[in-house]
Structures are given as structure tokens and as C-alpha cells.
Amino acid sequence: MKILSVLLLLISFSFSAIAVDTSSVKTPTEDLPSTTPISAKLWLERLSQALQNLNFNTSFVVVKNNQAEPYHWFHGRDEDDLELEIFATLNGPRRDILRKGDVVSYIEPEITPYSVESEKISGPIPAILSGDISNIEKNYEFISVGRSRVLGRVAQLIRIVSKEQDRFGYWLWLDQESGLLLKLAIISLKGQLLEQIQFTHLDITDSLVDSLKQLKKADLPPVIDVPSTNKDHKLSWQVNWLPAGFKQIKANRHRMYSTKQPVEFILYNDGLVDVSVYVSVSDDEQRKVEYVMDGATVVLNQVVKGFEISVVGKIPSNTAKAIADSIGTSATP
Amino acid sequence: MSESKFEKVSSLVDNAHDNEQQSVELFEQLSIDSVLGETWSRYHLIGDVLRDELLSDISLDLSIQIAQAIADEPTVLAPKKAKLLNSVKAKIVQFAKPFGQVAIAASAAGLMIIGVQQNVAQHDIVMPSQVVQTTPLAGFAAPVSFNTQSTSRLSQKQLYIEQQRRFQALLSDHHQQVKLSASKYNGQLLPTLQVEDSPK
Numbered sequence: 001m002k003i004l005s006v007l008l009l010l011i012s013f014s015f016s017a018i019a020v021d022t023s024s025v026k027t028p029t030e031d032l033p034s035t036t037p038i039s040a041k042l043w044l045e046r047l048s049q050a051l052q053n054l055n056f057n058t059s060f061v062v063v064k065n066n067q068a069e070p071y072h073w074f075h076g077r078d079e080d081d082l083e084l085e086i087f088a089t090l091n092g093p094r095r096d097i098l099r100k101g102d103v104v105s106y107i108e109p110e111i112t113p114y115s116v117e118s119e120k121i122s123g124p125i126p127a128i129l130s131g132d133i134s135n136i137e138k139n140y141e142f143i144s145v146g147r148s149r150v151l152g153r154v155a156q157l158i159r160i161v162s163k164e165q166d167r168f169g170y171w172l173w174l175d176q177e178s179g180l181l182l183k184l185a186i187i188s189l190k191g192q193l194l195e196q197i198q199f200t201h202l203d204i205t206d207s208l209v210d211s212l213k214q215l216k217k218a219d220l221p222p223v224i225d226v227p228s229t230n231k232d233h234k235l236s237w238q239v240n241w242l243p244a245g246f247k248q249i250k251a252n253r254h255r256m257y258s259t260k261q262p263v264e265f266i267l268y269n270d271g272l273v274d275v276s277v278y279v280s281v282s283d284d285e286q287r288k289v290e291y292v293m294d295g296a297t298v299v300l301n302q303v304v305k306g307f308e309i310s311v312v313g314k315i316p317s318n319t320a321k322a323i324a325d326s327i328g329t330s331a332t333p
Numbered sequence: 334m335s336e337s338k339f340e341k342v343s344s345l346v347d348n349a350h351d352n353e354q355q356s357v358e359l360f361e362q363l364s365i366d367s368v369l370g371e372t373w374s375r376y377h378l379i380g381d382v383l384r385d386e387l388l389s390d391i392s393l394d395l396s397i398q399i400a401q402a403i404a405d406e407p408t409v410l411a412p413k414k415a416k417l418l419n420s421v422k423a424k425i426v427q428f429a430k431p432f433g434q435v436a437i438a439a440s441a442a443g444l445m446i447i448g449v450q451q452n453v454a455q456h457d458i459v460m461p462s463q464v465v466q467t468t469p470l471a472g473f474a475a476p477v478s479f480n481t482q483s484t485s486r487l488s489q490k491q492l493y494i495e496q497q498r499r500f501q502a503l504l505s506d507h508h509q510q511v512k513l514s515a516s517k518y519n520g521q522l523l524p525t526l527q528v529e530d531s532p533k
Binding site: 106110116122224249250256257258259261263265267269274276278290292294297299301310312313 | 496497498499500501502503504505506507508509510511512513514
């Protein structure tokens with residue numbers, strides 16, 4: 001047994017060595033020790049190009065909390081260079097995301113379908129993967145790890161790792177041939193698997209698939225007309241600590257989506273991860289901190305001095321706690 | 334000794350006595366020994382009852398014996414210690430019985446809630462609103478618990494449900510806000526949502 005495992009270890013080492021070799025061959029301009037990170041970035045750029053330009057028809061399963069959610073994903077560009085995309089859940093009530101160019105429609109059972117004007121989809125696949133990966137270069141390192149076999153194909157494993165120990169790592173297995181995503185895993189700081197997306201089938205076609213042709217003809221739900229007046233509310237509190245790279249996307253006052261409870265809200269984003277901070281008046285005076293993990297998404301909730309504070313996002317619970325504890329009254333009234 | 338004798342009588346009654354010689358001896362003994370004779374008739378009676386062949390006018394004349402037994406009983410002026418203990422025990426049992434039943438009922442209700450929640454939990458990603466629907470179920474189970482102990486346990490459960498509901502609401506609102514944040518306008522309005530403009 002021992003000999004066998006040592007042998008396996010040796011083989012895997014040599015495999016990764018070969019992988020590094022070939023990837024450095026792909027970038028002949030660099031001969032420095034830094035070849036690996038650059039090739040990892042090239043891989044991610046290639047992924048972004050593939051996600052934007054290829055016609056593909058694929059299925060994947062999101063695995064989290066011991067559950068599997070299957071999706072169908074279509075993407076393509078028509079003759080007029082219009083980008084068409086469909087994410088469709090396959091189990092349970094329909095939850096579809098449709099995209100036609102810059103209009104993204106969300107179809108969900110709870111509320112009437114609506115569209116927003118946006119060039120990125122907020123779905124199971126992080127939007128940055130089809131965007132400009134250099135946006136997150138400051139806070140994350142890209143590491144090319146080695147090759148393995150995923151979905152019956154040769155796959156290159158790329159790790160997106162936070163430079164500070166305050167965010168989760170993303171592992172991506174990319175198709176050697178097309179550059180497309182074959183598997184994605186979100187890994188905790190201790191190396192625990194929190195959430196993963198496993199592709200189960202991938203077809204790359206020359207022309208649009210039928211469902212995308214239908215989408216092209218279909219009318220999307222109306223785009224929500226958003227008043228820009230309360231875009232950035234001045235709130236009476238502020239978050240005094242955030243992991244490096246997080247920027248405020250918006251601040252507002254709204255009613256909670258399902259409970260209709262009024263809350264004050266700030267959304268932050270570091271290019272890869274979204275973090276929401278909620279503050280509201282509570283009936284309780286104190287309630288000790290409670291956490292729940294939905295896959296990689298942590299929900300933190302506590303009541304301090306009559307104020308309910310919540311933090312939601314794909315961040316470790318320590319980071320969420322640090323954000324929640326840093327909240328104080330804002331200096332400017 | 335007598336045990337084996339009774340056994341022999343029993344097998345004789347059941348007609349399961351194989352040794353001819355022994356059964357003859359047993360019959361002789363039966364005619365002499367009155368205890369054995371009574372046993373013999375009792376066994377036959379038992380057999381008749383079991384086979385449902387009892388005559389309707391059979392009289393088990395117990396009343397005379399009972400009256401005799403009562404007459405024989407010595408008059409006790411102080412209650413026996415053992416009896417007192419027994420009655421106290423009985424009272425405790427009487428007292429604790431409803432609690433136990435309630436506890437069982439409450440735990441059954443608890444199990445039901447947990448079961449429902451687990452069922453719901455399997456779908457909560459697909460249908461997050463279902464978690465909210467567990468609350469009426471808690472109200473459903475509430476009448477079962479009219480004792481203080483289990484109400485505190487139930488309210489803990491309600492607290493738990495409340496907590497789950499809170500988490501679910503936060504999760505879905507977070508997802509919604511992220512979807513809307515992608516909008517060019519950074520919008521925060523949903524068709525079904527109202528924005529509070531009045532500052533606190």
C-alpha cells in the first residue's frame with residue numbers, strides 16, 4: 001500500500017511538472033520564475049474570451065449543503081454579434097435567467113419577471129470569469145496548479161487565491177481544448193470544500209442552438225425603471241473595516257424582500273465577491289451572534305444595543321464578524 | 334415434588350400422558366390427595382374456558398370464599414408501612430402520568446416539526462419561501478403543550494424557526510440586491526418593493 005501511494009504521489013508530481021512545462025511553452029516570451037502566475041492569468045483571460053464568444057450548450061450541477069441543483073446553460077452570439085444567454089434551473093419551480101445583449105431578465109416564482117440593464121449576469125457562475133480578470137488581480141493571486149481529467153477532458157486547474165487570509169479560494173478546472181469552465185470549487189481557508197459546480201455535459205457548436213434562436217425572437221419582461229434619487233443614501237452608520245479591495249456599490253433604505261422589514265443597506269464588492277451589510281432597529285436589546293452557511297455564503301446576524309446587524313456574502317465567518325463589529329455611527333451626521 | 338405432580342396432572346388432563354402405568358398410579362393418588370383432586374378439576378375448568386366449552390350455568394362460587402377471607406382478615410388499626418409507600422408511589426404515578434403523556438405528545442410534535450423542516454430544507458434553495466410556511470405548523474402543534482416545560486421547549490423551536498426565517502430573508506434579499514446591483518443604475522427598486530424615503 002505504502003509503495004503504491006508513494007508511486008501515485010510521484011506520478012502526480014511528475015504530472016504537474018509536465019503541466020507547468022507545457023504551460024510555459026505556451027508563453028514563450030517569459031522565462032522567469034514568474035511564468036506560472038502569468039500563464040494562470042492567460043488561462044483566465046482565455047476563459048473570459050471563450051465565455052463571451054463561443055456558442056455552447058452545457059449542463060452543470062451546483063453542489064452545496066448536500067444538495068445538487070442542476071442547470072442548463074446556453075450561450076451564443078448571433079450574426080449581428082448580439083450576445084444571447086440562458087441559465088435555466090432543471091429541478092423545482094422555474095428560475096431562469098435570460099440575457100439579450102445588455103438586458104438581463106430574471107424569472108422567479110416569487111415575483112413578477114423583471115429585467116435590468118446590465119452586461120453581467122448574477123447567477124451561479126461568478127460574473128468576473130467572463131469579464132476582465134485583471135480587476136481582481138490586486139487582491140487575488142492566480143496559480144496554475146496542474147492538469148487532471150474532468151468531464152472526460154484534459155483540464156487545467158487554476159486557483160484564484162486571496163492574498164489576505166480573509167476570503168475563500170476559487171478553484172477552476174478549464175478545458176484544455178476550448179478554455180471553457182469544466183468545474184469550479186469554492187474552498188475555505190482550511191482547505192474544506194464549501195460549494196462546487198460540476199459540469200456534466202458540454203457541446204460547442206458553430207451556430208446558435210434553437211433555444212437561443214427562440215430567445216432572440218422572444219420579448220423580455222420590461223426593464224425596471226429605477227429612480228436614481230436614492231442611489232446613495234447618507235446613512236447614520238458606517239462600516240469601518242472591510243477586507244482590502246471591497247468597494248461600496250450602493251447604499252439604500254429598502255424593505256426586505258420577503259419579510260418587508262425596513263432596513264438600511266450597503267452592498268460591497270471586490271470584483272469577485274458581493275457582501276451585503278444590513279442595519280435595522282430591533283425589538284431586542286441584545287442577541288448574540290448567529291451564523292448560518294449556505295454553501296460558501298455566510299449569513300451573520302446579531303443585535304447590539306437595539307440594532308440588528310447582518311452581514312451576508314461568500315466570505316469566511318471571521319471576516320463577516322470583523323465587518324459587523326466594525327460598524328459604528330458615521331462621523332458626518 | 335408437588336410441582337412435578339401437578340405437571341403430571343396437567344399432562345393427564347391434556348391427554349398427553351404416555352406411560353400407562355404412571356397414569357394408573359396418578360389416578361389412585363388423585364382419589365386420595367384432595368389438593369391434587371382440586372387441581373385436577375381446576376385444570377379441566379381452565380381447559381374448558383380455553384376451548385370455549387364452558388357451560389353457561391357454571392357457578393364459580395367465589396363469594397363464600399371471599400366473605401370467609403374478609404372475616405379471617407385481622408383488623409389493622411395502623412396502616413402498614415409498605416401500603417403507605419405504595420399509595421404514595423401510586424399518587425406520584427398519577428401526578429406524573431399527564432406530564433409524561435404531554436412530554437411524549439410534545440416530542441412527537443417536535444419530531445413532526447423537525448421532519449417538516451428537514452423536508453423543507455431539502456428544497457429551500459429552490460423554494461426559499463417554504464421555510465416561512467413552517468410557522469403555522471408550530472401554531473398547529475401548540476395546543477398539545479399546556480404544560481410549562483414543553484411550552485418553553487416549543488418557544489425555543491419557534492425561536493429557531495424565527496431565526497431560520499430571518500436567515501432565509503437575508504439570503505434572498507442579498508441575492509436580489511446583487512442582481513439589481515448589476516444594473517447600470519445600481520437600482521434598488523423591485524416591482525413589489527417599496528423604498529422608504531422618510532429618514533429615521
